[in-house]
Amino acid sequence: MKVALFVPCYVEQFYPEVGIATLELLEKYGVQVEYPLEQTCCGQPMANSGYQRFGDDASRVFMENFGDYEYVVAPSGSCTLHVKEHVLGESEVKVYELCEFLTDILKVEDVGVSFPFKVGIHASCHGLRGLRLAKSSEIVGDDFNKPRTLLEKVKDIQLVELQRKDECCGFGGTFAVSEEAISVRMGMDRLADHEDSGVEVITSADMSCLMHLQGLSKRNQHPVKIMHIAQILNGAKPS
Amino acid sequence: MAKTITHAEAAEAFLKDADRTQWHDETLWHVRTKRDTAAQKLPEWEQLRENASKVKEYVLSHLDELLVTFEKNAKANGIEVLWAKDAAEHNQHVYEILQKHSVQNIVKSKSILTEECGLNHFLEDKGFDVVDTDLGERIIQFNKQVPSHIVMPAIHLKKKEIGDIFHTHLGTQQGADDPNYLTEAARNHLREKFINANAAITGVNFGIVESGGFVVCTNEGNADMGTHLADVHIACMGIEKLIPRKADLGVYLRLLARSATGQSITNYSSHFHRPRSGKKMYLILVDNGRTEQLGREHFRNSLKCIRCGACMNTCPIYRRSSGFSYNATVPGPIGSILSPGMDLKKHSTLPFASTLCGSCSDVCPVKINIHEQLYQWRQVVTEAGHDSAAKKWAMKIGGKVMGSPSLYDFLGKSARSALKLTPKKLVYSRVNTWGKSRDLPEPPKESFKEWYRKNRKP
Incomplete structure (x- = not known):
């Protein structure tokens, strides 16, 4: 199976290790991964700020790079959601966030790695309520959680229950800057929930939420570590 | 005319009292959990x-x-x-x-x-x-x-x-x-x-x-x-x-x-x-104003509202900024999609008082797609020009950069180098709103693309 890897712009620039882990992970499961070199960004930063029209060029670049593939996989729920809702249009390209691709398409059963740490899952909102990677706490129905299902296959991991299992971290793209005070407060509240539960490593399917939480924990010299779920599934350890 | 206070300004003022913010958040979260228990039955x-x-x-x-x-x-x-x-x-x-x-x-x-x-x-x-x-x-x-x-x-x-x-x-x-x-x-x-x-x-x-x-x-x-x-x-x-x-x-x-x-x-x-x-x-x-709202394709569903307030109790922003920060009769997420229809200029910051987390839409008993309407109102607000010129230019330039792979590569590399070379004091100057309370990520020695060229692509 061949897939095109979409690495969100901020991951490409600031978190190459997350892109590498995603690539290696997919290769480990026998997928032929291609990374179109002319890719840039899905256009979400402009669109969510009210300037969808200024994201048109980014959308065009996205389609030029990915329009001919059957499958596109990205280590981000948020960017995947934006592409599906606002970029693809009539195109038949199938875009998947990494976790759902692993559980739904590759049907991964054995991950073959160990991670002997207490881990808290941060449910990124766009993955949760946009892509339905898990059942949100508001909805009544059968429980499911794709990122958690994958992490439960990791040996020696201790998944920790939170007080508020799917409250937003307050990142929200340009919201993090335009509503700085409340964004910071929301992030600090999330960190406290994880830390009160004894979490050593916070993980998520979205690096953008984690960038915000990491920025706060570093500034406040908290010991908690931050890792993308691809890194844990690919066998990395906290540094 | 006095300048209308933005949601961000009102929220910041409310948040200055950290204890009250926590109390307000927990009080409303308690109501949200009571709602969950009732719904689950x-x-x-x-x-x-x-x-x-x-x-x-x-x-x-x-x-x-x-x-x-x-x-x-x-x-x-x-x-x-x-x-x-x-x-x-x-x-x-x-x-x-x-x-x-x-x-x-x-x-x-x-x-x-x-x-x-x-x-x-x-x-x-x-x-x-x-x-x-x-x-x-x-x-x-x-x-x-x-x-x-x-x-x-x-x-x-x-x-x-x-x-x-x-x-x-x-x-x-x-x-x-x-x-x-x-x-x-x-x-x-x-x-x-x-x-x-x-x-x-x-x-x-x-x-x-x-x-x-x-x-x-x-x-x-x-x-x-x-x-x-x-x-x-x-x-x-x-x-x-x-x-x-x-x-x-x-x-x-x-x-x-x-x-x-x-x-x-x-x-x-x-x-x-x-x-x-x-x-x-x-x-x-x-x-x-209801007939007018009914005529707005993207926003007519907002009229389904039965005024239960569940979107307020669940909203992480409402809980931490209180109803007054919205400066509108109906506060919170539903208010933020109703009020712009009454007075777009006065309420122009309300559609941005959200991370688009979608909790409001999932909790809504009549399934109003509140967070999607917030997204749509944002487009309306900027097209009407009720947004800062600085942000507009930043977005326009951002769009141009993302529309050009070579410019994106060049600027990305420059930004990472600049971040490495610039003294910390300057990086965290007053213009860096992100950095007021948060560290920036450490710039890596190479981007993913640079790594990929070396390690995968011949």
Whole structure:
């Protein structure tokens, strides 16, 4: 199976290790991964700020790079959601966030790695309520959680229950800057929930939420570590 | 004209009191968890939401015919029906009715519509004694405030603060904050107001087309107390409040209280069909921008709202900034998609007071796609030019960069190098809002693309 890897712009620039882990992970499961070199960004930063029209060029670049593939996989729920809702249009390209691709398409059963740490899952909102990677706490129905299902296959991991299992971290793209005070407060509240539960490593399917939480924990010299779920599934350890 | 305060500015001011913020957040989160418990008890919850949404869809698609039938049936019952195109006309109708019946003392049960129309101030300016009889509303009326929440209007006040307000206005003991004691004082105070009232004003939760009657939901029975004692009942109703049949009511009553407070039903669901003998009953049907909203393709679904307040209780921003930060009659997520339709410029920052987390849409009992409408309002706000020029240019440049792979590569590399070379003090200067309370990520030695070229691509 061949897939095109979409690495969100901020991951490409600031978190190459997350892109590498995603690539290696997919290769480990026998997928032929291609990374179109002319890719840039899905256009979400402009669109969510009210300037969808200024994201048109980014959308065009996205389609030029990915329009001919059957499958596109990205280590981000948020960017995947934006592409599906606002970029693809009539195109038949199938875009998947990494976790759902692993559980739904590759049907991964054995991950073959160990991670002997207490881990808290941060449910990124766009993955949760946009892509339905898990059942949100508001909805009544059968429980499911794709990122958690994958992490439960990791040996020696201790998944920790939170007080508020799917409250937003307050990142929200340009919201993090335009509503700085409340964004910071929301992030600090999330960190406290994880830390009160004894979490050593916070993980998520979205690096953008984690960038915000990491920025706060570093500034406040908290010991908690931050890792993308691809890194844990690919066998990395906290540094 | 004074500059309108932005949501971000109001939120920042509220957040300065960290303890109060935590208290406010936890108080409302508690209501959200009560809602969850109540909803989880109904396995058919999602089907109920779907039904409620579909019935309202029918109502919005047939509003013209349904309103005419409703009016006909209500009149046949002996209700006098009046129409108001806007707040001013609504208030004028109320005023003329009060004059006609020589009313001086008025008791009101909760009505967000009359808040929207500014009825209390209008009547007080004309010398009427207007008493809000919902306990929360009476508290904020004493305190000269507007509701900070549509279901729990005084939720922003702590017990002790309410004790102080009652001490000043009702003569309760100084420092007393026992809820039973304070409620007893309010009860005695309101009993007298009920007995002396000549007119009762209520809102309307549901207008039932087939019967020409309407339903008012309260937890305190104050609507009944008012309307049973006064000679004149004036019910004020937004034109979107219709449901076609009596049979539809069960769907909404089951959803409303569970969503609002976690109760299985509001304590009083009072049905009004006709005036008692010798009494008068008026129903004012108010548009005030609703027809316009109905005509907006992306936003018409907002009119499905049954005013349960669940989107406020769940909203992580509302909980940490309070209702007043929205500076609108209806605060929170639903208010942020309704208010821009009333005054786009004044409310232009509200669609941005969200991370688009989507919790509001998942909790909404009538399945309004609130977070998607926030996204759409953002587009409308910037196209109308109600946004900062700096942000517009930043977005325009951002769009250009992302539209050019070579420029993106070049600028990305430059930014990473600059970040590495620039002294920390300069990186975290005042213009870096991100960095006020957060560290930036460490710039890596190479980007993913650079790594890929070396390690995968020949």
